[in-house]
Amino acid sequence: MDLLNLDGLWITDPYSIHFLIGIHLDTMERFSALLLRPQQKPLLLVNLLFGIEATEDFEVLNFHDADDVSAIMKSLVLGKNLGVDKYMRAQELLPLLDSYNITIASDLVDKLRAIKSKEEIEKMKVASLINDQVMEKVPSLLKVGVSEKEVADQIEDLFKDLGADGLSFDTIVAFGENCADPHAIPSDRKLKDNEAIIIDMGCIKDGYCSDMTRSFIMGHNELMEELYHLVNKANKEAFNSIRTGMTFSQLDKVARDVIGAQYKNEFNHRLGHGIGQSTHEPYDVSASNHALIEPGMCFSIEPGIYLKGVGGIRIENLVYIDEDGNGVLLNHVDQDNPWLNNKG
Amino acid sequence: MDLLNLDGLWITDPYSIHFLIGIHLDTMERFSALLLRPQQKPLLLVNLLFGIEATEDFEVLNFHDADDVSAIMKSLVLGKNLGVDKYMRAQELLPLLDSYNITIASDLVDKLRAIKSKEEIEKMKVASLINDQVMEKVPSLLKVGVSEKEVADQIEDLFKDLGADGLSFDTIVAFGENCADPHAIPSDRKLKDNEAIIIDMGCIKDGYCSDMTRSFIMGHNELMEELYHLVNKANKEAFNSIRTGMTFSQLDKVARDVIGAQYKNEFNHRLGHGIGQSTHEPYDVSASNHALIEPGMCFSIEPGIYLKGVGGIRIENLVYIDEDGNGVLLNHVDQDNPWLNNKG
Numbered sequence: 001m002d003l004l005n006l007d008g009l010w011i012t013d014p015y016s017i018h019f020l021i022g023i024h025l026d027t028m029e030r031f032s033a034l035l036l037r038p039q040q041k042p043l044l045l046v047n048l049l050f051g052i053e054a055t056e057d058f059e060v061l062n063f064h065d066a067d068d069v070s071a072i073m074k075s076l077v078l079g080k081n082l083g084v085d086k087y088m089r090a091q092e093l094l095p096l097l098d099s100y101n102i103t104i105a106s107d108l109v110d111k112l113r114a115i116k117s118k119e120e121i122e123k124m125k126v127a128s129l130i131n132d133q134v135m136e137k138v139p140s141l142l143k144v145g146v147s148e149k150e151v152a153d154q155i156e157d158l159f160k161d162l163g164a165d166g167l168s169f170d171t172i173v174a175f176g177e178n179c180a181d182p183h184a185i186p187s188d189r190k191l192k193d194n195e196a197i198i199i200d201m202g203c204i205k206d207g208y209c210s211d212m213t214r215s216f217i218m219g220h221n222e223l224m225e226e227l228y229h230l231v232n233k234a235n236k237e238a239f240n241s242i243r244t245g246m247t248f249s250q251l252d253k254v255a256r257d258v259i260g261a262q263y264k265n266e267f268n269h270r271l272g273h274g275i276g277q278s279t280h281e282p283y284d285v286s287a288s289n290h291a292l293i294e295p296g297m298c299f300s301i302e303p304g305i306y307l308k309g310v311g312g313i314r315i316e317n318l319v320y321i322d323e324d325g326n327g328v329l330l331n332h333v334d335q336d337n338p339w340l341n342n343k344g
Numbered sequence: 345m346d347l348l349n350l351d352g353l354w355i356t357d358p359y360s361i362h363f364l365i366g367i368h369l370d371t372m373e374r375f376s377a378l379l380l381r382p383q384q385k386p387l388l389l390v391n392l393l394f395g396i397e398a399t400e401d402f403e404v405l406n407f408h409d410a411d412d413v414s415a416i417m418k419s420l421v422l423g424k425n426l427g428v429d430k431y432m433r434a435q436e437l438l439p440l441l442d443s444y445n446i447t448i449a450s451d452l453v454d455k456l457r458a459i460k461s462k463e464e465i466e467k468m469k470v471a472s473l474i475n476d477q478v479m480e481k482v483p484s485l486l487k488v489g490v491s492e493k494e495v496a497d498q499i500e501d502l503f504k505d506l507g508a509d510g511l512s513f514d515t516i517v518a519f520g521e522n523c524a525d526p527h528a529i530p531s532d533r534k535l536k537d538n539e540a541i542i543i544d545m546g547c548i549k550d551g552y553c554s555d556m557t558r559s560f561i562m563g564h565n566e567l568m569e570e571l572y573h574l575v576n577k578a579n580k581e582a583f584n585s586i587r588t589g590m591t592f593s594q595l596d597k598v599a600r601d602v603i604g605a606q607y608k609n610e611f612n613h614r615l616g617h618g619i620g621q622s623t624h625e626p627y628d629v630s631a632s633n634h635a636l637i638e639p640g641m642c643f644s645i646e647p648g649i650y651l652k653g654v655g656g657i658r659i660e661n662l663v664y665i666d667e668d669g670n671g672v673l674l675n676h677v678d679q680d681n682p683w684l685n686n687k688g
Contacts, residue, residue: 029624049526049613051652065614066631086435090428090448093437104434182393269393270409280373287410308395 007079009036009105013087015278016109017044021058025050031069031092034058035076045072070095085109110282114274115296121320123208124276124298127168128318128330130203131210134158135333142216143342144193148173148186155201164203168211168279172200179215179312182269182304194219196227196311197340202279209279211300212331213316216338227263227305227313228338234258234303235315235335238271242319242327248289248299255303256287263305272300275318297321298330351423353380353449357431359622360453361388365402369394375413375436378402379420389416414439429453454626458618459640465664467552468620468642471512472662472674474547475554478502479677486560487686488537492517492530499545508547512555512623516544523559523656526613526648538563540571540655541684546623553623555644556675557660560682571607571649571657572682578602578647579659579679582615586663586671592633592643599647600631607649610656616644619662641665642674 011034032046048062083105152173174184176195202211238255252271270286302316318330355378376390392406427449496517518528520539546555582599596615614630648658662674
């Protein structure tokens, strides 16, 4: 790894540590970090308690609960130019300020993680295949009178049955006015006729995550159908616009231009997010991310329109970028026929 | 709240935000924080996406995914003296450095959270009562041939049956040499005769956590029995030593002195941790925490000895400090008869 002009770089994000040295760390409130230095093996600084041992690939330095971790950190990097990742906590960061020029340098690792290998893409495909298989069964669960919680529980059972290792996030099942909350939590609210439904779900398989959203309309609802067509158009045009040399902010704008002025404020989130070992990874598909879209990257495209107190529509697919710079869909569930007619 | 000489204090810990304004926030990788300023209502800075609305008790300022959060933060605190909590991330903290003198000032909130009200103590009692009831049933699950995972699953079912809202952490079930890992993850390892067993478990009820460890010995094992007596003595002497005017570091030392020189390095963690809405809260019971133990505080006392490749023993109770400064046990499960004799 090229450390630029840094004398050391502390990585605290457990997913990045796993990516770099293959160790899953969960040290809860106790600090742990991987130190990268020029011409030296990575060094893992971790509480003795967790019993992590050195390998050929990295060294380990243990501390005890009563030790002064900042003093230890200072003894390990003697130069002045220190990098940290975005997630280092104030508790450990502030005591280092008087000894170093500190910059956030996790882009180095973010970039490495964002470019998936062929093996990683294969694992992403498997996780999304399970997600597709479960989503195919979802319409049969959606009957007038069923509650959001009941559907969410049935989806979780389906994931287990199909061999998922777990959920990549808590399943979102929203009916009617609850669809206006992009992060709705399933409640006892029962499905009624002539309203919208949002299902946003994903699973973990072999360490990699899936994530997909489909919206449905039970019976008929003119306003929700109008939103559906617009969101679906934004989803497809964004996907079809992907090309070499494009930035994430440009991709975000394609979808935002389709949604247009009328619902500008009701499409109130980024177009998408990176995904891999964790559900939300760098890079964002948003107006503020001017990084280039590159082969090996995986991310979501998920435009939505949310009308407070009324309802909402979101359609999300995962995409990866192949060697030639083309976008390839990881999800294959139909997105053109949202109409259900199941009176329960 | 006395803000000392601060012009503003940013709180990012979701548990502290819940404690201060009653809102449960889970904004994942998206930043959110509560700003406390002299003579002003608390202000919650949160992404528009989460739809949080102001109340009589606090104001809300929304930002969008593409906004420059640091610029917004700077516009909200005009003075030079800024406090942050221990958990603020480098991503938001570093851009503030050129505008402020920054100190970690979350002790203010930590102290308020650490001193539980009578209502909170009552909730802690209920969560620990459920934990006691489940632990009473644990010996009947421990048969030669059962696996760690099987016992952990049965414990989770018992918690559900007794009305717990969830686990306060993943249950630890360790047999034999696995007992040497203080944070062992339940495996397919089966229980054999004449070895130690560690069960560390807790539940959440009505927003508050329980946490207790019992060790058992299946059949006979002289070394594990020796450790058991020593750890049990350390546990009891520490509890009995609690008095007004004592510091957490002094309490830690009482237990460490009982464990003594022989197993000094094998008692490789702090004596305990604060607990309440989350399982691990300030203050630590450790050699580095010189805060006074005060009425209303709740914490664990959990000495342990761990012999790598061989086994280990830990005994943990929760304690609260009553109005008169006395320690009161929250757990009531027997800790003097660890012997089991169940050949399955």
